[in-house]
Amino acid sequence: MSAAFSLLGLPKNAQRKVLNGFDAVQLINFSLLSNNAKTLVRSLNFTIAQITLCADEDFIEIQAIVDKEQSVGWIFYPPEPSSRIQPVRGTVPIFVPNLVKAEKNFEETIYFKNPKMSISEWLTLIIEVFNHPPILDILWTKPDCLFDMKSIKGIVERFNVGSHFFTRNCGVECAQLALRTMSESRTLAIASPAFANPAEYQDILILNSKSIFIGFSFDFDLKISLDDILIINSKLIHIMSRHITDKTINRYLKHWIQGSNPRMENMRLEFEPNRIFDEEVILRGLKYRRARLIRQNQPKICIRRKDGTNGIIVLHLAETRCFDFYVSN
Amino acid sequence: MTSPASSSEVKYLIESSEGNTFDVSGAALRQSNTFNAMFLNIGADGPIPFTDYNEATLKKVFEYCEHSVNEENYSGPKHQDDLSKWDLNFFNEMDQKMFIDVINASNFLDIERLTSYCCERIARMLRGKNTQEMIKVITLPTAEELEAKQKVEEKKAAAAKKVAEKAAETAEKTETLEELPVQQLVQTTRNKLTRKYLSFSNE
Numbered sequence: 001m002s003a004a005f006s007l008l009g010l011p012k013n014a015q016r017k018v019l020n021g022f023d024a025v026q027l028i029n030f031s032l033l034s035n036n037a038k039t040l041v042r043s044l045n046f047t048i049a050q051i052t053l054c055a056d057e058d059f060i061e062i063q064a065i066v067d068k069e070q071s072v073g074w075i076f077y078p079p080e081p082s083s084r085i086q087p088v089r090g091t092v093p094i095f096v097p098n099l100v101k102a103e104k105n106f107e108e109t110i111y112f113k114n115p116k117m118s119i120s121e122w123l124t125l126i127i128e129v130f131n132h133p134p135i136l137d138i139l140w141t142k143p144d145c146l147f148d149m150k151s152i153k154g155i156v157e158r159f160n161v162g163s164h165f166f167t168r169n170c171g172v173e174c175a176q177l178a179l180r181t182m183s184e185s186r187t188l189a190i191a192s193p194a195f196a197n198p199a200e201y202q203d204i205l206i207l208n209s210k211s212i213f214i215g216f217s218f219d220f221d222l223k224i225s226l227d228d229i230l231i232i233n234s235k236l237i238h239i240m241s242r243h244i245t246d247k248t249i250n251r252y253l254k255h256w257i258q259g260s261n262p263r264m265e266n267m268r269l270e271f272e273p274n275r276i277f278d279e280e281v282i283l284r285g286l287k288y289r290r291a292r293l294i295r296q297n298q299p300k301i302c303i304r305r306k307d308g309t310n311g312i313i314v315l316h317l318a319e320t321r322c323f324d325f326y327v328s329n
Numbered sequence: 330m331t332s333p334a335s336s337s338e339v340k341y342l343i344e345s346s347e348g349n350t351f352d353v354s355g356a357a358l359r360q361s362n363t364f365n366a367m368f369l370n371i372g373a374d375g376p377i378p379f380t381d382y383n384e385a386t387l388k389k390v391f392e393y394c395e396h397s398v399n400e401e402n403y404s405g406p407k408h409q410d411d412l413s414k415w416d417l418n419f420f421n422e423m424d425q426k427m428f429i430d431v432i433n434a435s436n437f438l439d440i441e442r443l444t445s446y447c448c449e450r451i452a453r454m455l456r457g458k459n460t461q462e463m464i465k466v467i468t469l470p471t472a473e474e475l476e477a478k479q480k481v482e483e484k485k486a487a488a489a490k491k492v493a494e495k496a497a498e499t500a501e502k503t504e505t506l507e508e509l510p511v512q513q514l515v516q517t518t519r520n521k522l523t524r525k526y527l528s529f530s531n532e
Contacts, residue, residue: 003425004464004465004466004467004468005425005429005466005467005468006467006468006469007451007467007468007469008469009429010429010432010433010436011433011436011437013431013436013444014432014433014436014444014447014448017445017448017449018448018451018452019452019453020448021448021449021451021452021453022452022455022456023456026452026455026456026458028454029458029459030460030462030463032460033460033464034469036469037469054445108457110457110458110459111459112460115460203451214460284511285514297420
């Protein structure tokens with residue numbers, strides 16, 4: 001076929017089938033054609049699961065996870081620098097991109113010139129096209145951020161930050177600065193080796209995010225103490241560390257009974273597969289009763305704190321060794 | 330001349346917009362869900378009028394149906410490499426006008442396989458193209474065309490939103506009642522990270 005034809009001239013069912021054959025990159029490129037094209041795509045109610053912004057060293061990236069099989073990314077490159085002077089880290093404003101690389105599943109790529117849209121406008125477009133709630137996650141991967149934190153805040157101020165992921169080589173100071181600038185988020189996920197010593201970032205632990213995840217691999221040798229755990233102020237807590245002993249768990253439970261961690265609803269401590277729990281040590285000095293979880297027919301241990309709140313302990317001894325503790329009012 | 334018999338030998342007369350009639354086998358015609366819904370069980374006393382479409386288009390559509398009579402049930406668009414030589418020739422020999430007419434007729438006749446292949450073909454033409462390249466292939470709908478469409482969609486979206494809100498309410502409730510919500514969240518969060526960023530590079 002040579003001449004251009006009108007997609008809207010096709011029956012609605014056919015339009016849907018054509019657009020259904022598009023991947024997320026095509027849908028965005030098509031939406032860039034005009035407002036009408038964008039409206040057409042929006043009307044088909046496509047969705048994506050997650051949007052993540054990553055302000056990296058030399059480029060800025062927006063990742064979107066469409067579903068289990070498809071993820072796409074738009075990588076934005078800065079204009080050519082006017083001088084070769086090394087920029088002062090943490091002071092560089094977010095640029096209006098020059099070139100865009102769109103990639104699907106980190107492989108198929110298309111390069112094109114940015115149609116003079118700012119990063120914020122790109123985020124808005126992606127969120128609109130995929131009928132996504134105005135929530136995005138931010139990924140921090142460098143020891144210190146090249147960009148001015150206020151400039152990053154400016155990009156996301158129209159949206160809610162769902163999660164801050166501190167990963168790869170992200171440094172503690174970078175995370176602290178990010179959270180001082182953008183403190184409101186539902187989830188904090190800490191997965192960078194720089195965070196091995198929680199005593200260095202207790203100001204992060206006390207933030208009242210809904211969930212906190214510390215450690216995602218045992219390569220990250222998290223040395224978390226009882227005091228660190230007790231000051232965490234999140235509802236859902238997940239910690240992966242080989243350094244939490246049965247005695248520490250016992251002491252934690254005694255503190256909880258006395259009223260510590262009042263906001264916590266659910267905690268999981270994850271250990272290496274060869275971990276053997278000593279129940280006697282974990283429960284030493286506690287008043288408890290044994291029962292079974294009805295659904296999983298799994299043994300549970302019930303304790304009660306002074307204010308009458310019930311706590312349930314489940315020790316998972318299967319593939320992953322976990323101490324699960326949840327509060328039931 | 331026609332009856333609701335199931336034998337593939339039965340021929341049906343089809344009438345086009347020009348008033349011309351031509352034969353189509355029952356087996357080919359039964360690939361059309363529109364035909365199945367309208368005529369299969371009651372039969373037709375005379376030519377079946379598909380008078381919104383011209384003879385050439387209808388013949389092209391039923392040529393495809395005759396060819397794919399013995400193919401397995403449709404299970405989704407084929408990849409370009411999986412199309413047979415016959416399929417490729419069938420599509421390649423159509424000019425643009427015929428191609429669009431075939432999509433329209435196939436859509437009306439509800440021939441799932443043919444409609445999907447045609448649409449997949451359009452999607453494929455636009456694959457790997459940036460905005461500037463896309464504009465060479467498709468023209469854009471006008472504001473008026475979209476306005477009418479939008480109104481219908483908005484009504485549907487409002488209804489869908491209500492359902493989604495209700496589902497979200499239920500989901501939130503379920504999350505609170507689940508014994509271990511943190512397990513799910515850990516998995517979700519881990520999934521988010523593992524694809525690319527849960528590696529500690531030594532940059």
